[in-house]
Amino acid sequence: MQKSTFRIYNASAGSGKTYALSKAYLKIVLSSPYSFKRILAITFTNKAVNEMKYRILDSLDSFSRVSLLDNAPPLFLELKEDLDLSMEALRDLSKLRLKEILHNYAFFDVSTIDKFTHRVIRTFAKDLKLSQNFEVVLDMDLLLSEAVARVLSKAGEDPELTKILMDFAMEKIDEDKSWDIGYDLLKIGKLLKDETNTYHLQRFKEKKLSDFISLQNHIQSLISISEKEIRRIAKDTLSFISASGIEESNFPRQTLPNHFRKILDGILSPNVLYNNKLEENLIEGKILKVGLGNPSEEFAKTILQKFLNIKENIFQRGFLANIYVNLVPLTLLNTIEQELKQIQTEKDQLSISEFNQIISKEIKNQPAPFIYERLGEKYKHYFIDEFQDTSEMQWNNLIPLIANALEGTDDQGRSGSLFLVGDAKQAIYRWRGGHAEQFLDLATKKNNPFSIEGETHQLPKNYRSQDEIIRFNNEFFQNVGGLLDNPTYQAFFKAGNQQETNNKSGGYVKLSFLQEEMDTAYGEKVLQAIENSLKAGFLYGDICILVRKKKHGVALTNFLMDKEVPVISSDSLLLSTSPKVQFLISLVRFMLISDDPATNYGILDYLSGSEENKHDFIRFHLNDLPQFLSTEYTFDIEKIKGRSLLDSMEHAIKVFDLAKESDAHLMSFMDFVFDMEQQYGTDAQSLLNNWELKSNTLSIGAPEDSRAVQVMTIHKSKGLEFPVVIFPYANTNIYEEIDPKLWMPVNPELFLGFDELLISKKQEVKNYGEIGARLFEQEHQRLQLDALNLLYVALTRGVNALYIISCQDLKKDGDYKPEYYSGLFIKYLMDKGLWNQDVLEYEFGKMNPPKRRQIREGNTNTVPYLYSYKDRDSFKINTKAGMLWDTEREIALEQGNVYHHILQHVNSKKDLGAALEKALQKGVLSGSSFEYVRETLIKLIGHPDLNEFYGEDIIAYNEKELLLSNGSILIPDRVVLMGNSISIIDYKTGKKSPKYKEQLESYANAYQDMGYRVKNKIIAYINENIIVEFI
Missing domain, CATH: 3.40.50.300 (P-loop containing nucleotide triphosphate hydrolases)
Structure with missing residues (x-):
């Protein structure tokens, strides 16, 4: 019987799933030349990606060295049997396939699902009506904070919005809570980044602010009507008890009449009213004190009916109140989302949490989604690891792509395959959209989206733990x-x-x-x-x-x-735990406000070190700190303010001697400063704001050993x-749970066209009807x-x-x-x-002693901190070429630095303006030289021989490193991929030189060794006149 090409592996903890994945992958790779190019393997962490890549390459490498079957790895022997190959044939084949992968490493597609989705969106950005150069945002919290701040800033401008915000703040004050509603809005805003809420939030897309305001008023009216009815029933019930002639003292602890009296006093919380055995006693007829007998059957029946009637009304009122409490934040969710979209548009940003939504929206109701047409032809075999963590939307997005391969055949009549591994017992990311049920439904054949029936296999043995565990x-x-x-x-x-x-x-x-x-x-x-x-x-x-x-x-x-x-x-890995980092943050605050006692105390506390007279030192310099820093450390606050943040921080690291040796916390902090400068420019306040938001999460990576x-x-x-x-x-x-929420279906006729609303999850929800x-x-x-x-x-x-x-x-x-x-x-x-x-x-x-593995002592080398900062004024470019430079050598060197810096950020013509602005903000380019450089680069990009290499639809790589087999690195200025060939462009300034051609040839040879066809080798000389030379 022929095996199914759709296999599901149920892999409990430690059951060797990576081994199983590697074996299945290698069977395909070894079956035909370059077959790895037709495989897409998806997992969920970069660590898992690296582990799988290493396992595959290491296996092929070890296979290629096998000389005796006795020494062969178990996987080698299994593949030899499965592929029906001799030892020599499998060894030689492994060597060949390893070379194919290494020489075409870009096609070795083992990827995280987020990276794959990003690549799809980036590739089809134009078709999806997205900017070609959008920036991926991993941290939505920063964007949400900015969006909420913008919403709050509109108070006083938009009358409807102002009323909602004011009413919300007043309600919080009435409840003895802080009037600051920013926290509440930020909390509700986080629904926008949670994939599990996407379907529900779509229902509110067409709703306007006025629709929510009308619903608020409507629910307030319903609550008022409900409370009147509750009070009426309670009053009527107490009158009934009084008219019955039964003294209230005859009821045990007077619980029954007190129950209705509490309601008349305004106590309407179900938790308070029904946290007892009163209902159970009424049902069982235990109404009066022991020894007093039972009341009449008519009284018992009537009082129970009134009790249940008011209980139903109490929970109905509780349901309405639950909706109302969550309605105000929900009302503002659309407004927050609109601001969020506006911010992303302004900054040309796209959140990673939106990737799946974009693809889902595009492929919906399309029998053959266009964005998968080209990809579908590329991949024939799919591997998905940790399937239980795949969200419902991610899986639905992948189904059309996989179905194309699984249900079709190639020219030789061969179909594609799907190898899926998971364990429902390890599904711990439900909050991120991962459902154990999704894997269970596939494994038990309850829900199969393909026409090919899947085969479910168990990996029965635990290879990780010892027997007793x-x-x-x-x-x-x-x-x-x-x-x-x-x-x-x-x-x-x-x-x-x-x-x-x-x-x-x-x-x-x-x-x-x-x-x-x-x-x-x-x-x-x-x-x-x-x-x-x-x-x-x-x-x-x-x-x-x-x-x-x-x-x-x-x-x-x-x-x-x-x-x-x-x-x-x-x-302990957080950047904020480093005293040096905290010191640098204090310096940034000092740059903004130089007379803040707390900030100045922190700076002096660090500089005092372990001095015995620490307090005297701080007290002595606290009032003249700017002068002290300038005199003792050449840290002149006024001069520093004129530099970029990155330069300022590197200057501080140097003059305060913070980097006697390389410091991981310090280097990671400088990466953070660089990233912030790229996004927000040289704004110290923006850096501090982002630090406050992210300091609890920014950390260095844990060491492997x-x-x-x-x-x-x-x-x-x-x-x-x-x-x-x-x-x-x-x-x-x-x-x-922490403040859990539920999406509750409601009757649109009763709730002004709304068919679903958000409520808080609590015990009383069980009494909100069926x-x-x-x-x-x-x-x-x-x-x-x-x-x-x-x-x-x-x-x-x-x-x-x-x-x-x-x-x-x-x-x-x-x-x-x-x-x-x-x-x-x-x-x-x-x-x-x-x-x-x-x-x-x-x-x-x-407890047995461990089998002691060899400990690698290794050599501990102290790596010095590498400064990118230079202790001189940022060079400026004069618009008059004759007065620009002192020597010809400086012309080539300095001009080359500027032009290379700008051009590395230019993918197509339309990127030039943004690249120039960035260079200006970072101090690479002075305002006086801006026009001269801009005109020169416009000439370059618009040159008749170069124009085609800067089109909007081309794929280009600027200053990407090439690692050669001998360990050396080449960095071509620009490589343009056009069809099956590439064109290499190198930028030069100054005079022509034969060594430039040699350099270009070395780039071309490297790409040819990787299997590329080099169509053009171009040197572009950037001087007063642009000279283009084809080699």
């Missing part, structure tokens, strides 16, 4: 999987946790319970686990501490650092493994699954040892709490017959 996880997750309310989730969790062990015998699991939940108690237990691991022979760098919440990571990092344990965490304990969130650990894993704070509430109950239950089940998935990822990272530190949190009757992680661990121990409330530690397996 695998057995513990199998037993634990099969046990607690039964608590999932959704039968589908329950079934796959039980079936997916039957992993086979490998030949890694041993392994150790320790489950600890604290009697009181305190940061110090968790810290002591973590420290104990670290010390035990070190005694067993592990190193600090073998240990990783996983936390669910960032604040727990901060607490543990501080605790361990106090105990002198080397630690690396996301917080760390010799410190790592502390990271569970989300960041996905895809990683560690010899020893410690999981503290394992007592999370499964249902804990739809509310169903929505709440669905979200409840998803929270269960997401929490268990997160726990699964945490517990499957360990190779040799796993420490779980939880809390002994029980019900009053001693039973476990299923809504907490601690309850899941206690249930597991109970069901195994191991639980004893007096025992706080449970061990499984034995």
